[in-house]
Amino acid sequence: MTVEEVLEELKNKIIKLSPKEAKIVDVQFEGPELVVYVKNPEVYSNEIVRNIAKEIRKRISIRADPSVLIEPEEAKKMILEIVPEDAGIENIIFEPTTGEVIIESKKPGLVIGKEGKTLEAIKKAIKWAPKPVRVPPIQSETIKAIRATLFRERDDVKEILRRIGRKIFREVIKKDDYWIRVSFLGGAREVGRSCLYLQTPDTKVLIDCGVNIACEDKAYPYFDAPEFSIEDLDAVIITHAHLDHCGFVPGLFRYGYDGPVYCTRPTRDLMTLLQKDYLEIAKKEGKFIPYDSKDIKTCVKHTIPIDYGVTTDISPTIKLTLHNAGHVLGSAIAHLHIGDGLYNLAYTGDIKYESSRLLEPAVTQFPRLETLIIESTYGGFDDVLPTRDEAEQKLLEVVSKVIDRRGKILIPVFGVGRAQELMLVLEEGYNQGIFNAPVYLDGMIWEATAIHTAYPEYLSKEMRQKIFHEGDNPFLSEVFKRVGSAKERRNIIDSDEPAIILATSGMLTGGPSVEYLKNLAPDEKNAIIFVGYQSEGTLGRKIQRGWKEIPIITSNGKTKSIPVNLEVVTIEGFSGHSDRKQLMRYVRKVKPSPERIIMVHGEESKCLDFSESVRRLFKKETYAPRNLDSLRIK
Structure with a gap:
């Protein structure tokens, strides 16, 4: 059977399994899903959708046909009229490729309503499928850019998904071997x-x-x-x-x-x-x-x-x-x-x-x-690493010692994962009075952290509880200072004040961590702490092995040697x-x-x-x- 014949057969099955009042317009493969476009999506309960999916053995998505979707600007006004003001809606984002509208609010429970009645009212009024989420504590520019791209290129994205869907569900000749x-x-x-x-x-x-x-x-x-x-x-x-x-x-x-x-x-x-x-x-x-x-x-x-x-x-x-x-x-x-x-x-x-x-x-x-x-x-x-508790204790001991001698600490980190783990440890140490110095975040760390706060469902239960129920978001602590420019970086380097610097890249293969190293390496008051794996051939691995001089390319393209006098510390237990x-x-x-x-x-x-x-x-x-x-x- 051709893909068109398969779709026609599936459409007939779905019509038989759907409520009589359902107004099915089209059925298409879009990526790995079978998308059913209808004029009245509200007649499909979750149970009906599950039964259809089970019967036809495909992932299905019921979406309002584009012809019945209320225009985004008008839909936005209707959402704000339906949802109580106390919900604290801060952002409404329309996703045409999925037919969803993401409603970011301070109190998502009020967007949902008792027994889901507010959500049902939104869906009935605007036909878009409402998706309530909590406002992320830190806004991500990357997520905004991705959403903007998908919205702007929505026709192209839909065509891509349909092409992929037809390839996934193509007919193949089964082979014995x-x-x-x-x-x-x-x-x-x-x-x-x-x-x-x-x-x-x-x-x-x-x-x-x-x-x-x-x-x-x-x-x-x-x-x-x-x-x-x-x-x-x-x-x-x-x-x-x-x-x-x-x-x-x-x-x-x-x-x-x-x-x-x-x-x-x-x-x-x-x-x-x-x-x-x-x-x-x-x-x-x-x-x-x-x-x-x-x-x-x-x-x-x-x-x-x-x-x-x-x-x-x-x-x-x-x-x-x-x-x-x-x-x-x-x-x-x-x-x-x-x-x-x-x-x-x-x-x-x-x-x-x-x-x-x-x-x-x-x-x-x-x-x-x-x-x-x-x-x-x-x-x-x-390869047996220290426990997480041992690693955290050693980190705070080194930090305290270096800060007490008025030095600066460079911690080269992977912007995704290790940086956020270290932020949590340092925030706790700061609150406990173990050290009193700012923690500077340079490179992509702040933006990566923003993306972490946008997906609480992927974090540990303990972290979700802390951020969203206890109202204590450690990522927003006063100890953290975002570095936004080369001038700010220069000010940190030139300052006589002690500081902790988390900077990418984690293996000193480029980025701001190398810039800090060039300036901090000659002074024995300072320290560098490695908390992640250093691949063979990287500058990080060379310093770990005891190199006392490192070649650095200067701004005019020439190479010069920098003495490595700062304290070198490796703490293994933070590895992901x-x-x-x-x-x-x-x-x-x-x-x-x-x-x-x-x-x-x-x-x-x-x-x-x-x-x-x-x-x-x-x-x-x-x-x-x-x-x-x-x-x-x-």
Whole structure:
């Protein structure tokens, strides 16, 4: 059957299952959903929608036909008339591609109304589907820009979704010899440029697509591998927003990809922020970058956000479910249900199997699982990290000591994840009187923090409780000072006052952290504290190893040596990665227990050690592949 014939058949089924008064106008595949356009969406209860979805075995969305939608300006006035003023509505955002209207207010409960009656009244009056949310404590410019792009380009986005939908639900010829193969195009026996290529007879999927910002000659995945063809690619899945996992995605669109990118909503927003920052830093430093801002915008238009736990068709024979990975906001374990139940694969991306101040631990329960692909950053035998409490205590001790001697502390951080964890610890230390000095936030940290506050449902229960029920948002503490310009940065450096500086990038590969280092390194009163993984070849790793002089490129392009006299401290316990003990515990707790485990994302010795240890202890089939290896898993 053609896609048109399938749609006609589904439309007839939906008409039979719908209320008699339903006025169905059109039925279309849009991305992984079957969208039913009706003139009276209010006649569909949640129960009716669930029953239809169960009967036709498709994710469906009931939307008002564009012909009945009230114009946004008029709809906005009607919402403000219907909702009590006490709700404190601050923003109303229309999303034409989904037919939703996001209502940001101080008291979302009043927007919902008793037993949902206010929401029903809004829906009946304007036909848009109302989505009440709490006003984010910090407004994000990135989220505003993404929403503006999707609104402005709404016709293009709808066309993209329909094209993707037709490809997902295309007819395929079933083969008796159904095989599954994984190729490792990056991130195997190394940290950086993570990229897996999953192939079946009818589907080609890329899982993660990163860059190695620390190594220019090994910066990008092996797209010249003989089996890879960008024209054949059905989908891209991104596990989380760190450049070594998402940094090359806009480059795929530059070189001909035109399909979907699947990830969580926070990952979409954070990776857009990171990609823009990567672009700006590369331009300033005169480095080659394989895409531009237009490609980032194209990537945004092709991104299909998925919530945790929602199973989504991404091809005729593969379903994807994302689960919390505990690493950074929105990070996900990708679970793939392949070949109509034939085989199940989970790829962890980066995981943290421990509760943190920000996030819940990584998920271990899956419906089915035959192969697990797991990270090995700290997979070596000796990679046992201090506890979070020990790390926090050491951090505050070092901070107190350096502040007392009137020094400045530079903490190079990843803007996403580590920065927010450290902010929480430092805010608590400040309130307890452990130190009395400002904490400056430079680089993308403030904007990344704003995105964190926009997605409270992805934060830990404890954090949600603190921010929204106790009214105590630690991110808004008076101790934090945002650095907004080069002049402000210069003032901090030149000041005689002690200070704590959180600045990107976390490995000193560029950005404001390097600028601070140049100026603070010669003075022994100062200190640098490393709280995250430092890749081989980075400036951060060199300083950790005891380099007493570092080459720095000056503003006129010349290289000069800077003495490193400041105190160098490494505190391991803040990592967003699981250490050896947690990784072994994770393998033990995963249910169902997989037949095969593949180790990636770690230095060679760590991948090999972790693989051998799991093989011996759990009697599993294990692999530590190299880049360009391919493995048939079915």
